[in-house]
Amino acid sequence: MPDAKILIVEDEGIEALDMQQRLESFGYTVSGVASTGKEAISMARETRPDLILMDIMLQGDVDGVTAAEDIRTRFDIPVIYLTAYADEHTLQRAKKTEPFGYIVKPFQERELHITIDMALYKHTMERRLRESEKWLSTTLRSIGDAVIATDRSGLITFMNPVAEALTGWSLEEVRHKELHEVFKIINLNTHRPVESPVSKVLLDGTIQGLANHTILITRSGAEIPIDDSAAPIRDDNGDIIGVILVFRDVTERVRAEEELQKAHDELEMRVNERTAQLIQAVKELKEEVSRRTAAEIALRASEQAVKAERKRFFDVLEMLPAYVVLLTPDYHVEFDNRFFRERFGQSYGRRCFEYLFNRTEPCEVCDTFKVLKTMAPHEWEWLGPDGRNYYIYDFPFVDSDGSTLILEMGIDITEQKQAREALQNLNQVLEQRVAERTTALRESEEDLNRAQAVAHTGSWRLDVRRNELRWSAETYRIYGIPEGTPLTYETFLDCVHPDDREYVDRKWNAAVSGAPYDIEHRIIVDGAVKWVREKAELEFDETDALLGGFGTAQDITERKQAEQALRISEARYRQLSESLEETVKKQVDELRQAQTLAAIGQMVSVVAHEIRNPLHMITFGIENLQRALGHIPQNPEIPNIVEEIEYGSKLMDSVITELLHYVRPVTVDRSWWSIRDIVQHALTLVDHKLRNISVRIDVEQTQIFADAQKLTRVFANIISNAADSMPNGGTLTISGRPFESERTALLKICVSDTGCGIDEKTIHKIYEPFFTTKTRGIGLGIPICKKLIEAHEGRLAIASKIKQGTTVEITLPLQNSETQ
DSSP: OTTOEEEEEOSOHHHHHHHHHHHHHHTOEEEEEESBHHHHHHHHHHHOOSEEEEESSOBSSSOHHHHHHHHHHHHOOOEEEEESOOOHHHHHHHHHTOOSEEEESSOOHHHHHHHHHHHHHHHHHHHHHHHHHHHHHHHHHHOSSEEEEEETTSBEEEEOHHHHHHHSOOHHHHTTSBGGGTOEEEETTTOOBOOOHHHHHHHHOSOEEOOSSEEEEOTTSOEEEEEEEEEEEEOTTSOEEEEEEEEEEOHHHHHHHHHHHHHHHHHHHHHHHHHHHHHHHHHHHHHHHHHHHHHHHHHSOGGGHHHHHHHHHHHHHHHOSEEEEEEOTTSBEEEEOHHHHHHHOOOTTOBHHHHHHOOSSOOSSOSGGGHHHHOSOEEEEEEOTTSOEEEEEEEEEEOTTSOEEEEEEEEEOHHHHHHHHHHHHHHHHHHHHHHHHHHHHHHHHHHHHHHHHHHTEEEEEEETTTTEEEEOHHHHHHHTOOTTOOOOHHHHHHHBOTTTHHHHHHHHHHHHTTOOEEEEEEEEETTEEEEEEEEEEEEEOTTOOEEEEEEEEEEOHHHHHHHHHHHHHHHHHHHHHHHSOHHHHHHHHHHHTOOSHHHHHHHHHHHHHHHHHHHHHHHHHHHHHHHHHTTSOOOTHHHHHHHHHHHHHHHHHHHHHHHHHHHSOOOOOOEEEEHHHHHHHHHHHTGGGOTTEEEEEEEOOOEEEEOHHHHHHHHHHHHHHHHHTOTTOEEEEEEEEEEEETTEEEEEEEEEEOSOOOOHHHHTTTTSTTOOSSSSSOSOHHHHHHHHHHHTTOEEEEEEETTTEEEEEEEEESSOTTTO
16 A cells, blocks of 8 residues: 555664665655654654554563554554564563564565555454444434344344334343344234244345334333334345344324325215216216207218317307306406306406406406416305305416416305305304203203212113213212223222122122112222112113113211211210119110210210219218217228228219210310420329339420320320239330321320230220220220320320230320411
C-alpha cells in the first residue's frame, strides 16, 4: 500500500537508517524514527502513522511490548514486532497486544514488504468490518420495525429495542432461547396458534410473510395485531446460517381499516340507493331514446345517421328534467337546454352574470369556474335566481376545436331538500322526545335507586335466554361488588358466607325446580359479616323450563344485630333478676321489654330510687344497732350477723351504682395527663390487694389528652381483677408505649398477670354485662371499662390461657379527633 506512513522504533541507529532506506524504496513514507518506548508513544500521538515497526527490546524502562500495547489501545495503530531474540515471557506479553506480524532479524526485503502490506490490508479490513458492524447494529436498533434474528437452529441471537418493547422481553433475557418461547402468534379470528414463519424459512429457504389477522401474544399476555416477514440469512456459499424476522404493530392500521370498511359500507349503501334511482332514470331515458331512435330511423336514411345521433343527443338534453349548459371562460353560454331556458330565460349573447343576476361584473365567488383552475369535476349546491335549490355537476369539457369549456348540469332538488329538512326537523323533534323520555326514565331510575338505598333493598333480573343477570345499584352495594362487574351465579356464591353456601345453593336449586325462594343468610363484604334476605319469583315456560325471574335482596344486618343485642340484653336482665329482690325482678321484667339503652337507663334509675331508700334505712338501722349492742352483753354470733347485713347492704348499693354507671351516657372531661401518673394512681387505689404480688411497671411518661378519673377507674378495675386471679401471689406487669398507625398517634398499654387464666368459652363472654367468674360481683366491671375506653375512641382486648395468665390490651389515641 504505497504512500503509507510508517514509524520506525529501533534503538540501533544503523539498523534504523537501513530500514528507513528500504521502506522509502518500497514507496512508503517514514514519519519518524524513535529509539525508546516513550519516544515512540509521543511520536505516534503527534504523527499518527499508518503502521509501526517496533523493536521488542528497547532501551529504557518502557520496552517495545509496553509501548505497542499503549499505542494500540489509545490510537488503534497496527504494530509489527522486530526481534532478533526474546525470552518466552516477553513473547507471551507480545502476543497479548495482538500484533499484526513478527519479523525476525535479519530479514529479507521481500519479507518486510509483504509483512507490511499484509498488516496494512488486515488493519484496513478489520476497521471497515468494525464500522460495518457498528453501522448495521445502529441501523437495526434505529429501524422503526421490530427485528429478531436467529441462528440456523431457530435460537434468538439479536433483538432490537422495538422488538423488546412489543414482546415484553429484553435481548439479554432471550438470547439463545427458542423463538417460539418469545414470538407467540395466534390467528385473530380463531385464536389458534399460527406456525412461525421462521420455521418455514428454515425448511423452504424462501421469504415468508404472515397472513392477515395475526396476533402477537406479549410477555404480559396482551394481544397486538402485527404484520411480519421472515427471510433467510445466507453465507457466501448460499447456505442458510439464520433467519431475520421483521414485524410491526399494526393496531392503528387495523383500527383505520375497520373505520374505513365501515365508511365504505355506508357509502356503498348510499351509492346503491343513488344508483337505483339513476338506473330507473336511465331506464326511462333509454326507453325515450329508443322511441326517438326508432322514429328517426323511420324518417331518415342511413346517410343521415351522424346528424340523427347529434339531433337525438340534443333532443335528450332538451327532454332532461335538469338543466345542461356549456359555459365559455369569458362567461358566455354556448349551449343551454330547454329546462335551463324555461327556468332562467334566453341569454341573447349576454354573459351569465348579466342576465342571471343583473350584474355588471362577474360574481366574487363562483364555484362553476373553479373547474377551469383544477380541471377536475366539481359538485356543489346552488340557490338559483328563481329561488329553487339545484345540485350542480361541473366538468371540464374540450370542444371540437380544442377549446376548454365548462359542462354544467343542474338537478332541481328543492322538493328533495325540503323533504330532507322536514325529516331533519322530525328527527330533532324525535330526539328531543327521546331525550325527555330518557331523562324521565333516568330520574325514575334514580328515584328507585334512592328508595332502594333508603330501604336497604336491592333488586335483580335474570334472563336465561340472553344469559343476562342485572343488579340494581343497591344490590351491588349490599354485596360489596363494584357496580358494572360481570355477574354470574358463581360471583354471587363467592359472596355468601362459607357456612351458608350449601344451604343457599340447595334453596336456589329447589327454586329452579318450582319451590318458593325466600331465605335469610350471611354474606362476607370487605371481611365483615352481613345478613341479607332474598326473595325471588321465577318464570317458566309451558315445559317448566326456566325462562328467568326477578327478585330482591334486603340488607337485614341491623335487624339481626338488634335481635342479637336484644338476646344479650335479655340474658343480662335475667341474671340481674336472679340476684336482686322481688322488686328488682319486677322492674327488670319490665326492663326486658325495652329495646333501647335509653329505656334501660330510665328503668335502672327507677330501680335505684326504689331500692336505695330502703337501703339507707337499713344502713341507718345497722349503725343504731351497732351502737346499742356496744352496751349490751350479747351472743358472739350477733356481731357477725350484723356485719353480714352491713356487707349485703353495701353490696346492693354497689350493684346499683355499677348499673347506673353502665346505663348512663359517658361524658369525657379531657385534659393533658401523664399516663404513668394515671397508672400509679390506680395502683395506689388497689394497693391493699397487691401485698403478696410482684409489680413491674414499664410505662413511659407519655402525655395523653384524656379523662384521668375515668382512666384511673379502668386501670384500677383491671389491676384488681388481675390481683383476684393471683390469690397465692404472682407477677403483675404493666407496660405502655406510644406508636403510630395510619398517621394517627396511639398509645398501647398492656396489663398482664400470671394468674389462673380464663378458658376460651368464657373469654368470649367476658365483655357481656352481668357475666362474672367471681363468687361476688355482678359482672359489670369489664363492660364498664370497655365503655369508658370506647368513649375515649380507643379499644379494649383480652387474651388469656388457662394456668398461664391473662393480658388486657388497651389502645388509646394520644389526642381525640377534635384536637387533631
